[in-house]
Amino acid sequence: MNKRFTLICSCFILFAFSGFAQQVVRGKVSDAGNGAGIPGASVLVKGSTLGTSTQPDGTYSITLPANATTLVVKYLGFLTQEVPVNNRTLININLVPDETSLTEVVVTALGIKRSEKSIGYSTQTVKGDNLTMTKEQNVLGSLAGKVAGVQVVGSSGASMGGTQKIKIRGVNSLSGSSSPLIVVDGTPISDANFSTDSGNGVDLGNISQDINPEDIESLNVLKGAAASALYGIRGQNGVIMITTRKGSKGVKKVDVRFNSGFSIEKVSNFLPLQNIYGVGNNQTFQTLANGDKYINGNDESWGPKMDGTPVRMYYSFYPQDAEYGKLTPFVPQPNNIRDFYETGKNINNSLSVTGGNENSSYRLSYNNAYINGTIPNTWLKRNNLSLSSDLKLTDKLTVGVNANYANNNGQRPEQGYQGSFSGATQWFQRNIDINRLRNYQYADGTIMNWNVNPNTSTGMITSANNKPSDWNNPFFDAYRSLNNDDRDRLFGDVSLNYQVLPELKLSAFVRSDRYTQNISHKEAFGGRLDDAYSVGKYQGIDNNYEFLGQYNKQFGDISLTGNLGANLYTEKFTQTFQATVGGLSSPDFYSMAASVDRPESTSYLRRKEVRSAYAMASVGYKDTYFLDASLRNDNSSALPKNNNSYWYYSVSGSFVFSQLLKWEPLSFGKLRASYALAGSDLKPYQVNPYYSPGSVYKNTDLNINTLLVPDKLNNPNIKPAFANSFEIGTDLKFLNNRLGFEFTYYQQKNKNQIINLSVSGASGYTTNVVNAGMIQNQGIEFSLSGTPIRSKMFSWDATLNFNRNKSIIKELYQDLSVYQLDINTYSSVNMYLNATVNKSFGSLVGQAYARDSKSGKILLGSDNLPLIENNHDFGSVLPEFTGGFLNSFKIGKFDISAMIDFQSGGKFFSWTKMLATKSGQAAETAVMNDRGANVRDPLTSNGGVKLNGIYGPGTKIAGVDVSGQEFNGYVDARSYFRNSIGTKVYEEWLYNASYIKLREVSVGYNFTEGFMKKTPFKSAKIAVVARNPAMIWQKAPKGLDPSELSTGSASISWLEKGEFQTVRSYGINLNLTF
Template identity: 40%
Template sequence: MFKKLLSIAVLSLFVSVSALAQSGSVTGVVTDATSGDPMPAVTVQIVELSMGTATTIDGEYTIDKVPAGTFTLRASFVGYTPFETQITVGSGELVLDISLTEDVIGLEDVVVTAYGVAREEKSIGYAVQDIEGGDVTMVQDDNIVGALSGKISGVQVIGSAGANLGGSEKIRIRGTNGLSDGQPLFVVDGTPIDNRSFSGFAGGRDYGNLAQDLNLQDIENVSVLKGAAASVLYGNRAANGVILITTKKGTRGSAVQVDFSNSTTFERVFILPEYQNEYGGGYTQSFLTATDPEDGNTYNVLNYAADESWGPRMDGTMYRPWWSWFHDDFTGDGVDDYGTEIPLTANPDNVRNFYETGVAVKNTISINGGGDNAAYRVSISNSQAKGVVPNSALDKTYLNFNGSLSHNDKFTSAITFNYVNTKGDGRPAQGYSPAVGSVAQSFNQWFQRQINMDYLKNYETPDGMASWNIRSATNTRPLYWDSPYFTVYENYANDNRDRVYGNYSFTYNVNANVDIVGKVHLDQYSFVTQDRIASGGLELDDYTIQQRQKREVNYEAIANFKKDIDQISISGFAGGNIRQDRYSSVYQSTEGGLSTPNYFNIAASIDRPSTSSYIEERDVRSLFGNITLGYADLVYLEASARNDWSSTLPKDNNSYLYYALSTSLVFTEFSALKDQDLLSFGKIRASIAQVGDDIAPYSISSVYNIGTAYGSYPAQSVPNVLVNPNILPAINTDYEVGLDLRFLEGRLRMDAAYYISKRKDEILDLTVSGASGYSTAYINAGEFTTTGLETQFGISAVRSQDLNVDFTINWAKSYSVIDKLHPDLKVKEIEDAYFGVSLYAVEGEEWGLAQAEGYYGYNYHENGKPIIVDGHYDLVLNKELGNILPDWTGGFRTDINYKNFTFGAFIDFQKGGQFYSISKMFNNYSGLGIETVGNNTLGNPVRDPVLDSGGNEVLYVALDQAGAGSGGELVSGVDVDGNPVQYLYDAVSHHANMFYNKEEWMFDASYVKLREISVSYNLPQRMLSNVPVRRASVSVSMKNALLLYASTDGVDPSIIQNGTTGFSFWEGGGLPGTRSLGFSVNLSF
């Protein structure tokens, strides 16, 4: 269907139209009213004819073939007051020069609201915040979610490590919205698109979130609909907010313009844990010895099988390294290195040296223009990135086409078409992924500090696969870890995704007040991932392939109405939507190994392959409408409603009505407040709205689970979940008030919103008696309330001909409390324990409580000091560890324009919240962390034996009874009576004990990050006078320039990604973040 519509649309866009019998032209120059400088890229349009163009670098414009008559000519540019005048065109040339005045107040600012309706900001009674396309391309970023980080108040982004190469980024608007937080709906040019993420809970490969299929170079504007009143018209997908994206379009009556951009970005690993460089691999500080079977001599060796660093001090003592037991050349001198002895020394940068310099090159070319009745823009981009992890690469190609055609004065058609191909090679594993191998997990948690990475590159030897973690001098098979280079070059993955999204629309102008719009939207992709475990390594060889397909089609019809009666303005629309959503997945994996080494095919499975499939279908029918009334630019009233009928709900109970009411009062329109110097503009707004979630397909019916067949017999199992045919979607009711103030002709701007969101009928799973034949039942029961405050401030500090300085800051705080769960359920586990910490919802408390499960936290005396028993900390089982939600978030931006130079910097920050660092925990447990070395309070190495006053080695000793040369970690606190005590405790045992104390590994998630910084230069026209280039600019930018503050070293709280809830609260084995330096060139012809 869509292909046929696409063919018809493309054909119609290029149908010739009748030439006008008599026409003239309008020409002139547009200048800045203050400086007199010509203004390029100003849009000049003849409103009634939808004809227009953009000014050249010299500010010149010409609109040809204008029919004779009287029309409205309009010139507009962002940040300036639009210019309008009546013109009369004859058969000749009309010359009209235009001066634009800067609009610092921004009263005519237009924002995009639901269904792409452009509204004057003063008329809106709810919170909508938008940013221009240039704001998301300030630095090179291929993920729209990451590009929004810190730039919208009340919007929090949990980023992805740069080493992840296209990894998932999560976004949440106004804090929590349900026990299992969801993501907002993304809408591009009116088309809803899928933004699900393909990443593992605790490990595996991260293939990213699908919103990164948007090409940022094509984006014109981004609007964020925050509350229910703003997003209600999108129905049951609007509960988590909506992000509206408008792409660039061509202009009718404009000459052909070609734009080219190139960006080249270099990236390096940014933040790594702090490692100790005093002790080598092993479990004890004594060397082991081994006899060489070839020469009969005995040598010092390390415990190669130990993947910890509690070994001998690295003081230069001669020993046999792991590679000296292989007959091969590891050092690169052309000589067999078997039998080589070297001094035991540290390799302080061995982990950093593993990672390479990533390079990403992106080229984009676009062509736009238009004739009398048509406009178009087409662009193609290609991005090729080599990751910082060896053998990782990502190749993306984007194709975008936007076109419109006025067939006559009544009928217009338009098409938006996007194609994206994504190819990933060698995407690295992360987290706990022992099968495919996570190099970051090994480096940060299980490694040895003397290892030279260069010697691990030669992993194929005549004696077999070589790795540092050999079992012994005479058994060189790895025990726990393959060479990291074997992991990334042999255990590699491939992925390929083809995606098409866009829409075809027509508009019929019934009369000057009414038009009818019909649209067909499509979002469709096919996604294939292949994962390999190579033959010859530590793990059993394996091959896995998964194929996913998604197709969503929306059929839409809308009637728009607009009428002004004296001082009363009336506008609105009504429409219907049919949504058809299909998703399927097929998974296949070999079992028992591969029949032929490294033959990666399901047919090579030694045993019967494991297979599974999943199909999900959903249909939703909807009716919706909106009406807005305005009076004298003073007060506005708006009402919206939508009714959804969902196939996922029971036939007799599948209809749900959502609504919104809002108002805004521009109080500076009162005569008493007009024409005064201080307050230029003031508006108060208020809204109430209700919106809900849909439930997952098949939640109201029981089906058999299909498993892997046994021989020729199919396998099925009975479900253990008791379905509830009367289950309802959860409902959110939002209340919001806001204030918009602008002072001193807009030099100082402030917008604030306070909201309360009440959610009821949350879907909970209750444990039921096993005698029923089920383990779990679903019911509607949970209720909770979120309150929040969000603000934005803007200051235009300097305004002059050569220098402009602007500052923008946003800040937001939200608080969510669980009002009620269920009479039989006061505590609900949101996310299962992972290495001992779970996430809970507790009735009467704030959402997001982290708690040790089966593990411990400190036992504090009433005086606030930790209690010490038997020389170490007394611990409490299943202790509450804090809340994961931030206290507040925000961002600060500065823009400085000096003549042809533009400087921009952006800082984002977060205060509060807790996260659990599994990397830090294992980093210390295994002796890798810098916290495990140094001198104690007696001035002795902490790893030295603990000595009592008689010089005897003991597990622990009171500090005042310790021998002068005693080692050991200092343990300070109080006894059970509250008296201060101090002990020295054996370092290895101390850190082993602390492994079970999960409170020790909970950290404050506060941070301040200089996320973006850029400098650009627009080449003056005199430099381009002899070349066919209209505009040219060059820029330098840096992403993740500095982590200005974090509560703990070695971890970046802004890129913690693990967790299934959308509220990541732990990290472990994650890939490192990166810092990138980019160079860009932009040319217009």
């Protein structure tokens, strides 16, 4: 009995105390959207410091204390959930994405994802859908106005994917490029540009155009050195981080998406031209021996009035022409520039397949684009194929692949001075019927030219006088003198990821970017130049071998993140170029074997290696206080042995004061600050002296190969350049994230610049590689975003970006005060782009009007025409501020969006306007003056251009000193426009680059679910889009577009040298999901 009682009591006691025993809970944390397990999610016991992290498949196990009642589950980008235990041992949790958080998770350097609140520096993210709204030909061009602090200056759509120059927070280099590093899924890729000379060249654009915009999930811009320090020498100018779309693990399913776009492209924004006077140097017709008036091959329009007088046109000089010997009325052709261009077509189709299961995910996509250009016989074909996949080999080991293949094949136009008709606005005849030039070749092979003169005795053009003096028939150029290029490219990575512990992951990557670019040019027989052929082949291979260890652990209120890595970067670039010399032995036989003289042949090899080690740590306390630090060492083969190892570091912190303030209208508030040291090296082979192969010296007995001493003196003591960067800012969100504001003040000093300094020719060299100079960038940037209206049927989202930056030259080399960055020369008159100490970067210096020091009036000479002041400083070409304004509306099933970007200040120099005026084509050369006569009428008939000025010192007229006296009268129009200001007063052709431009417009309709049930599709959207539909306002004259200046120095665009007109695109896009 006693034994039974004892046993029963013991059971009761054990049962009673079981309520105080520990309990083990297991389960899985999944994404409520797709059912995929979430690795690394925090599972915490509310009210205690106990917690754990989920495994790679989302599973977890945690031992609870006896008093535990609730689990708290957290993961970046998802709403935190509190889950009651209720004595359960199996608890599965589905986390819901935090839709109200605008940028909760940010992709930072090395592809590491971090909470927005923990970052102590400025970044800004653009969603992929905002980059593909209007199918921009080069995806980088879609960034214009969408990121504060980022300036994009592009090129005309006529160039088909032409150059996009991007600067982040100003200019960082005196002699090199300020372009940012582009990283796709963690792989740095080349953004090389193989465009030829802008004076008579082809704009092939940046090779970043190989990125398929339809693959982009998001694009994040790392602006300051603190953000990009972990990329070392390649990240000093900022980093553009591109994350592509991926498959998702979880429930086994397959999604198929098809996007199709078609648009037409129209050339617009033509320079206003006069339609009163035709070809010639004066207003008198020339005559043939038989008395017929005729039109010569002059390329100016200072001739007689186009009043219908019967004349012999250029085509009437060819015996092969049906109108040979006939007279034609001399009349204007108002559309002879516009009518050369065609309606372009852009067809873009994209197909993607996405899927996954519990152990794998994948996404396969294909994109095909075909552009039929606005310039006759120009086109571009693109094909992109990409694969993104990862596979869980074991519970801890995952292998991943990102592979992107791109092929570009194009036939492109020449632009610039003497390019494919872009020079026609500069030098041409206002009387030429452009359509008459289309059939440029007669049946016997003779080329029809306009820039030729007949034999005045016979009134005939034969093979002896059919060579153009300055300009070919533009259709001959378009169809016979061809520029072709093709490029194959493969970039991506293979990775292995091993989850050692829930909080520790080790990763290894092999990343590669390799391309082969072929470029050829054919100069056909029958033009102004000798027939010729050239080919170039350019191959680049960039490899990165990378190891990265990542540690993430939550210790109660303290979060700790650590990253330790190493990288080996290798670069190899080869170039071969061949060109015929002396013409071709047989017309249209395009081969080096056809070269009349020995063909030119050159080759080049460049190798570089950078070894790096880096570390980064981040500590957070109570999700309120965060402190980051990073350290990197680079060892570059391009630098001398004693200076090739250098360190970068960064320190940043953030304080999320909204965690403490608890003010209801404030959803999120953060203060942040950072300081960093970044740097850069130089291209290889600038340290030690070397010899270059020379020409072959021919002796009577043998040929001797020669070697040349380069004219640049290399520097064995060169050091890396460094940039000290500081920034401070705040991020605020109000009203449940419906209103957001980001503000940053920054200052960056780019020191120890590496430049080629001019030296005395007596030294045997022309330049010397030295460390010299400092550029200070200082500015502010802000982004204001919000949803002013949100309802079931209507919503309005808006984002305003703004940046104001000053780039000041603080110092140069020793006592040097001016360093020449670039030069532009026409007719022996120069315009210089200089870096001047204590002035803004990019000062334009050239000829200006000489002015009276008191009144500011123009000084005149004895001919009543303006006097010139040499070497006048016109100020910086850089803008005062830039920005953009994006609006998106949702009205029922309709989506409407519009993107505006703007710029205030800056300058650019226009060849087109200058030469259109000099040649007599510009509208102002034939306007009416205030006396009721055309300015081209004789002065005795009240013609002439009115001038008001003061005679300069020492000016005498008819022996009388008129110095200081005022002139208020009229001067001959041709003398003024052509001979005086035409190409002498560069001040006249310097324009303010301010503008407000409507970049993108889209109106889309989402088909209803009821309608889709009747189709095989899950969803469908159709949209009408427009790209560059309007220049709302600009300070520069009509016909010039300050947002499309692809020529200039390596860092900035300041020169308009005959770019193609703006192209406006209108189209329709269709998106289907299966």
